[in-house]
Amino acid sequence: MMMVFAGFETTTNLLGNGLLLLARHPDQAQTLREQPHLIPAAIEEMLRIEAPVQRLSRMAAADFELPDKRIRKGELMFLLTGAANHDFAPFPDPERFDIHRAPTGYLAFGDWIHTCPGAALARLGAEIAFTALLARSTSIPLAQPPRRHDNLSVRALKELSLTLT
Ligand code: HEM
Numbered sequence: 001m002m003m004v005f006a007g008f009e010t011t012t013n014l015l016g017n018g019l020l021l022l023a024r025h026p027d028q029a030q031t032l033r034e035q036p037h038l039i040p041a042a043i044e045e046m047l048r049i050e051a052p053v054q055r056l057s058r059m060a061a062a063d064f065e066l067p068d069k070r071i072r073k074g075e076l077m078f079l080l081t082g083a084a085n086h087d088f089a090p091f092p093d094p095e096r097f098d099i100h101r102a103p104t105g106y107l108a109f110g111d112w113i114h115t116c117p118g119a120a121l122a123r124l125g126a127e128i129a130f131t132a133l134l135a136r137s138t139s140i141p142l143a144q145p146p147r148r149h150d151n152l153s154v155r156a157l158k159e160l161s162l163t164l165t
Contacts, residue, residue: 007118009154013052014043014126016157021046021097022130023142023162028099033134042099043126044106049097051108054082055153081107082155139165 022029032039056079060071071077085106086094109116116122133140143161 003118006116007121009156010052010118011122011125013154013156014047014122015129016160017050017052017155018043018046018126018130019133019140019162020142020146020157020160021050022134023140025097026139026141028097029134029140031099032130033138036131036134038099039127039130039134040123041102043123043130044103045097045099045101046126047108048085048091048101048103048106049094050155051082051085051106052155053108053110053153054155055079056081056110081110137164139163 022032028042032042058077058079060073060075060077062073064071085091085108088094090105091101091103109119109122140162143163144159146157146161147159149156149158
């Protein structure tokens with residue numbers, strides 16, 4: 001059941017967030033139509049800039065010190081991975097969607113021992129979907145302003161209305 005829930009909503013949100021990025025950047029969508037081999041790199045950038053999972057939580061297994069804070073064993077911590085994906089040291093001009101950026105080291109799939117085991121499947125699903133959509137469309141502008149879910153952990157669209165030509 002965890003595989004189904006961890007894999008379904010997240011991938012749905014990658015598709016929604018990615019579609020919105022393509023709708024808002026028609027020039028880059030056109031580049032992807034002309035050069036579909038760039039689609040996998042564009043998906044990495046979608047995952048960085050609009051990560052479906054924005055926040056992870058952990059419970060401290062032991063006391064430890066951060067530069068400005070002491071964490072005690074048992075305390076709950078929220079890790080703002082979505083913010084880390086917009087850190088301008090590794091990602092210059094982080095608010096700019098750039099299909100040529102080919103980002104690495106971003107945290108959309110977590111890190112270390114709990115790194116997402118479904119990452120390859122999610123990337124493959126997104127590549128198939130965006131390749132098919134771009135091949136069969138000439139433009140995908142927004143029909144109405146999108147509406148987002150009000151959620152700090154999950155970056156997800158409630159409604160995305162597009163005009164597909
Ligand atoms: C774009 C799609 C996806 C995103 C953004 C995503 C994101 C994540 C993140 C951030 C974690 C780490 C959670 C943590 O450290 O607390 C994670 C773990 C996990 N993901 Fe994904 N995921 C995606 C797709 C999938 C798919 C397709 C599957 C399964 C088919 C899956 C199954 C899991 C499972 C089972 C874990 C728990 C791993 C563990 O705790 O060791 N995910 N995912």
